[in-house]
Amino acid sequence: MKTSTKISKLLKSGLLALVGAFLISSLNPETAKAQEISTGVDLYSTYVFRGVAFSGPALQPYVEVSEGGFAIGAWGSQGIDGTTGSLGFQEMDLYAGYSFDFGLSLGLTDYYYPGTSWTDEDSHAFEINVGYSIENLSLAGNFILNEATGAGSAGEDIYFEAGYTVGAADLFIGAGDGWHSSDGNFALVNIGLGTSKELVITDTFSIPLSGAVIYNPDSEQFYILAGLSF
Template identity: 45%
Template sequence: MKKTLLIAASMLLLFSLTVPQVKAQEWSTGLDIYSSYLWRGAKFGTGPAFQPGVEFSAGGFAIGAWGSYSAGDVEAAEADLYMGYGFDLGENASLSFTLTDYYFPGSSWTESESHYFEPMVSLGVGAFTFTAAYMEGLGDDEINSTSDLYLEAAVSAGPVDITLGGGDGQYTDDGDFTICNIMVGTSKEIAITETFTLPVSGAVMLNPSTGGFHIAVGISL
């Protein structure tokens, strides 16, 4: 629990140091509804997934909460907190750092073993994005003390986004590092009225390690 409080205190300190330096501040909220919850080569829960989010941003800084709740018989609830900072490097390049606290309802939020913390760095160069993330559980047992690495390269090729990801631990069948996420996705906006359009996205995902293959579509509100 002390480690959880230390990380939370560090997040609040960064928040207090960053926000006063910028002028533009904005609150935003939204809801995505997907036929399935797909993430880094895996599908969670059964049935449609409702994914709400709330975020406060100020300049390059952002802090928020994001969740996913399945409507099927097998629940896959998730309620995360995150904070990050993005830098514009110029020449169509950007760099961002994010710290996420993953929490899965069903256990007490105040217990350290209920949390998985992940620092992540992403570099965008033109149409390419490169991401590195390292997730660590705070518990003492074999599952909650996991330490998993995930690396990803993605490219936007016109209307299609192509993603190639590799990881170890939870991402693969045997725990060894290998390719675990091959995804092809696309999106468009459907005009509902003259002033309102509905964003729609879809993806096909294959995990060569586990053999999992899934298709999902969703809308954003």
């Protein structure tokens, strides 16, 4: 068995074990008191991830269980711009992570795109996520563990991003290789500005509204997008 296949099987089994453990423990009244279970859905005009557009309008649901600094969850994206009788772009991910009080966060994400068998090891790309935030500055590094995969990555892809908050604006710049760039070489792929506000509906109800402008110097593509969160 290839090393990458062994890694995929171990990581997928580990994520499923974590999800199962949290679900079981949430049935215990004493444990459930310390846990927070949340769910929601975002509606975006365009699904852009790390400077690459995956679909037009998309619904993006999530379910997350957290306790202290630890969180596990499932996140998906369903494109609603498919042709009649077919689905748009789909992505269904599992993740787990831990956030420390001093700004460091560590995580693992399992990327899966429906259309291939979920039980097939080559259908998954596993990525280590490391982040650090201090005041208005944020830094992130990401690395795909698979040596090669058919799950939307070239294998061993890397991506780095820096962000800085100025007032209501979030500035960011990111670079990566593998699937992130047009030729697989390391390149600047994600420059943008984002912001958010509360869309007030009534005195007691409001909807978070976010927006961003993004330019990808590698692909020379420019995007303007907005999203609502429910």
